[in-house]
Amino acid sequence: MEKREIEHKKVNYKLHIAYDGTRYHGWERQPGRPMTIQGKLEDVLSRMTGTEVEVIGAGRTDAGVHARGMVANAHLLTDMSPKEILDYMNRYLPEDICVQKVKKASDRFHSRYNATGKTYRYTCYVGGLKPVFDRKYVYILDELPDIEKMREAAEYLMGTHDFMSFCHNPRMKKSTVRKVDKIQIQRKQDYLTFTYHGTGFLQYMVRIITGTLLEVGMGKRTPDSMKGLLEARNRSLAGATAPPQGLCLMEVEHGG
């Protein structure tokens, strides 16, 4: 078949994926780094179809970050059913990457461009001991931060703002305006979770917000300092980036 003919016969599939990001250099394929989620998925699908496959993820999670609800899409030339694709992928992917669902999508479906919302959760352990079974999925805090103060600070961040102060990339050329419509801070027994929902997030944004809120909770900043922080558009004024293992991409929406 000619290349054009192959492209014409390809079908676009939507994939739901969960992964334990501990061993990986993040989602995005990088030259010379075999351990990326995108790379593992593309390798398996390329082998399955005998053609080069690009897997487009709804977001590019960073090294060490996990996902329970990543959505991706890939145009595949195959006679296999969605169920057969799912079984093939799960058989050949490593044990820390799971394809949860495969279904046909319209040709124009693009998991990133068409994403309308994302939910991230950041989990801290505040039990005072050692979370032996969850240690790779939480950030261990030595003391319990003041939850009310953090909630107060979070109020300033909700809504549509320029989040340049919470963006890891100082040379960001595109807009750093984002809308965050939920920041829920909850304590459940030994765990403190920060749940974020928005249309999209800048690089490290969730971890920098979490790190900054934790500094508020520890009394190092006041809740109302968030206002000036947003206005400053200066990453160096925000808090430390919370470590990656506490972060998990929970859900991606494609409303329409």
Next chain:
Amino acid sequence: MEKREIEHKKVNYKLHIAYDGTRYHGWERQPGRPMTIQGKLEDVLSRMTGTEVEVIGAGRTDAGVHARGMVANAHLLTDMSPKEILDYMNRYLPEDICVQKVKKASDRFHSRYNATGKTYRYTCYVGGLKPVFDRKYVYILDELPDIEKMREAAEYLMGTHDFMSFCHNPRMKKSTVRKVDKIQIQRKQDYLTFTYHGTGFLQYMVRIITGTLLEVGMGKRTPDSMKGLLEARNRSLAGATAPPQGLCLMEVEHGG
């Protein structure tokens, strides 16, 4: 101080311990094997007290088996408070071993001889996909076994029996009679759990019972074949030993 004087000044402490057994050759200290739970605990306590310490565990979990509620005791020569001992141990133990509680016990308290009951849980994953976050704590089954048949089989094993057929050690010299007063088989979403309670268990007994019940659930044995199996007192007639990562020691009782 003379040795006798040191022994006299030692105080007996009861320890509650949780551990992820993945990286370990089991509880029991073994020459030439640095990765044992008992060995790690003894090393930290010996360093803390400057004397040789023996840590006595209520049970000897096998390689790869986990614990959420191991109980142990150790006679220690120290001026530290129980809270200080706990903090010291957690600081110097690896991240997959946690001391949950330390308290003074009577001199005669022996965590193994005085144990009156133990609860073990064996967890299988039956979700049909891949449990990326729990993969080191479950046994992955390809299909859901027949729960009612397994419950029926379990009835035959409850009570006081000679469990020689479920004992790993064919040269066991001591009694192989044990009392099992609970075998609870439950499905919760993607997980199938077997909860066992008894006064004590033989080596591999929980895993051999689980493996045998799973064979009943898969239709390879009948529930009523358990009766003959107990009578045969022959390990080779029972089912396969279920793999270690699904097993967890949940609780040890010291009633009195």
